[in-house]
Amino acid sequence: MKFTRLSWLAATNAAIVALACLGAQAAPPRYGGTLHIKLRASSFSLDPREWAPGSLSSAASEKLASLVYDRLVTLDDYARFQPALATEWTHDATSRNWQFKLRSAVRFSDGSMLTPADAVAALQSTLGKGFEVTAAENGIAIRAAHSTPDLLEQLASGRNFIFRRLLAGTLLGTGPFFVTESVAAAPSEANPSAIKPARIKFQANEGAWSGRPFVDFVEVILGEPPLRQLLDLQVGKADIAEIAPDLVRKGRQEGLRIWNSAPQTLVALRFDDTLAAPASDQIREALWLALDRDTMANVLLQREAQPADSLLPQWLSGYAFLFESPMNLQRARELRAAFPAGVPGATQPLRLRVDAPGDLFKLMGERVAVNARQANLLVQVALPVSGNNSAASAGGLHLFAWHYDSLSPHSELEDFVKQLLDARDLPGNATDPEQLFAQERRLLEERRILPLVLLPEYAGIRANVHNWNASPWGDWRLADVWLDSEDPMTSKAPTSPPKNNPTARNPGARP
Amino acid sequence: MLSFGKTYSKIFSAHFLFSRVLFPIAVLAAGCSFTRPALADGDVALQEAAQRLAERVAAISGLHGALRLEWHPDAKWPEGESEHWQKILRDEFEKRALNLTEDAGAGVLHVFAVETPTQVVLTAKTRISGLDEVRVIAVARALLPPGSLPVAPVRLERQMIYESPDRILDAFIFGTGAEGGLAILLYRNFEIVALRVDSKGAVKQSVSLNPVNLKPSRDPRAEMTPRGSVVSVELPGKSCEFSWESPAEVKCHTEKPAATGKSTWRGTTLLTSPCDGSSWKLVRSESEPNTRDVLQVVPDGALRESSAAVLSEFPGPIVGTNGEQNPSSALVVAQNLRTGNYEIYKIKLACGN
Secondary structure (H helix, E strand, C coil): CCCCHHHHHHHHHHHHHHHHHHCCCCCCCCCCCEEEEEECCCCCCCCHHHCCCCCHHHHHHHHHHHHHCECCEEECCCCCEEECCEEEEEECCCCCEEEEEECCCCECCCCCECCHHHHHHHHHHHHCCCEEEEEECCEEEEEECCCCCCHHHHHCCCCCCECEECCCCCEECCCCEEEEEEECCEECCCCCCCEECEEEEEEECCCCCCCECCCCEEEEEECCCHHHHHHHHHCCCCCEEECCHHHHHHHHHCCCEEEEEEEEEEEEEEECCCCCHHHHHHHHHHHHHHCCHHHHHHHHCCCCCEECCCCCCHHHHCCHHHCCCCCCHHHHHHHHHCCCCCCECCCECEEEEECCCCHHHHHHHHHHHHHHHHCCCCEEEECCECCECHHHHHCCEEEEEEECCCCCHHHHHHHHHHHHHCCCCCCCCCCCHHHHHHHHHHHHHHCCEEEEEEEEEEEEECCCEECCCCCCCCCCCHHHCEECCCCCCCCCCCCCCCCCCCCCCCCCECC | CCCCCCCHHHHCCCEECCCCCHHHHHHHHECECCCCCCCHHHHHHHHHHHHHHHHHHHCCCCCCCCEEEEEECCCCCCHHHHHHHHHHHHHHHHHCCCCECCCCCCEEEEEEEEECCCEEEEEEEEEECCEEEEEEEEEEHHHCCCCCCCCCCCCEEEEEEEEECCEEEEEEEECCHHHCEEEEEEEECCEEEEEEEECCCCEEEEEECHHHCCCCECCCCCEEEEECCEEEEEECCEEEEEECCCCCCCEEEECCHHHHHCCCCCCCCEEECCCCCCEEEEEECCCCCCCCCEEEEEECCCCCCCCCCEEEECCCCEEEEECCCCCCEEEEEEECCCCCCEEEEEEEECCCC
């Protein structure tokens, strides 16, 4: 890259301004304080075995679980797998047989030692049937039914945490925090019609093998209204808060520091099997051609989303740009004109059920209905009613949100197909991106899934939060975050770790 | 029988670039853009990836005539890295008798490169008889050479003398000539390790401080100072000593809480101008982990820090400076945000521009 005089001047000026603003010397990290976090999901589970692939609540649960549990390996931002509970790993030429050496002297939060049997039990329950996990000398062996060169990607993401299940059902972790308090959402005592949000509090694990985290406590409140979360961030009641995509612009205008991940959630339409077979292909094609994804992303979501043409995002597959979803209303109308009488979408409306929670998804459903109407298709939005399954019986078309959980594109697509299309396994070679592309293209050409938009994850970060270094795929890495001592919400924070308090051990995380 | 592949430790070996012979050359080159030499192993992986893609493209049936190569590199890549890829791809296509031309009327062969969290995905796309033909291959990013990195022109003389995938905490230069080398303190696999490397880059000695029950720490602060035959290491709340002669005898003691806040941490790093003997101090911004740092060198005692400043942009956050040994030079440790590696630079003031 050539530097012009102008760019050098600009860089110089920017640097001077930055230095003037930021002060002379880097401040040392500080220990202590409570990090207050607000998440959008209303419920969570710290038991990875309960997480439904792709669900929004699983995404929040994974964020919380990463405070309590560790993985065998992690992925850094530079495509390098880093040792965590495994210090070394090897595999054979077929990539079916893997061996992992476990780190020695690692303790759970109750002080007991991590053993290979713990890792075997945890991974056998999360990896599933295609894998046989056994204890080996100083570690574990994983034997896969098929060649699995992407095993490290799988182990570094999703629900593949290492934990120990106690007889009472409690799960223990080796992570930087443990749970001290967990309160489920419940009706408010003062106003029974209002819901008091779920709350969970974590305490620093003094004996964490990876080093004590900087903050003493992390307190998380879940499921408050999006606008309330934004307000709490502004008035200092939260240090980090998830921000709904439609509020990001407002946050920016009000000067909030906002972080975003790579696109993490796909919003899409799914046709179920209730449509009459002879016309279903034409209905799907006509709706696909009628969708105006650009307007959804740029107007409805104020440029805080991307139009989606694929099932996997570009950052995960590397080939998503090959797919296109050109809007063609003229062709959609021609297809509609050829519908046989009586099919859904013609004389009777096609029911669109919004399966994702929140007003934003309802608005998107209404936008789909408007697009459909422009092609003379009748689409009626049906919202699921709590405690009533009438919307479920509406059938036909669903609007859903899918959260990407895995760092392996093959594993992600396989979960997607299993969960949404009732298929078993993806055929072909997991390692070959060309085959993966062909499989995804086939799925898209069926038009059973119509991608709409991709949403990044947004979070507002207060200025008192330092060393924020979240990964592009949404791992917040909160153990490395530290807080200003001057902040009124935090206790006085020393610059060295507090002395180990052996009595401050907790039985661990309660699922 | 299983034949196992590389282990973690084999894959991530450090690369040492320290050389007293190279340093004067680099000084002359100061002011020009700084490019890291590519690693031979990485180029092999890059070449193999290009070969695989070229073979698949050459095997497309019905692919005849001249083709115009349109290259679409990953948006994050710097120009040098992109050009390097394009050249290797072009060479491999031509080796397989693909007739590449600049003719605007020729059929187009699009080649895209996209970085994912673990791979570079290469996609070739061309149109034959009205149909798109697509070929996709992927290569693990960890196997590829770190990209060349453009750095702003500097008025400081500086040279990168060491890099490591492990977190470098501190470093100092010892000795001179063939007897000299670099001592490095780093955090490797959750252990603090001191390395002694010679002037040619070979690791001569490695001393782990963990046998004395040092706990892993997320705090990146650490300082290493030579005191005669002993090396002292300051860590948050701990003070350690060892000697290269008897590395097994590492001694550590806990500092009193009152002392930990204040500290023995180094103060301002000062450089002496070789022109008039004036003092200049190093000032760095309070950086977050994902921002490039600009090191500012300002006259010591200047009222406004921006006046007469000499600026030097680093490829990521500066994690430490050490100017204690030599009044005319200092070491700067920075993380490279493109590669993730930690790099040690030697910087020195020069007269004029």
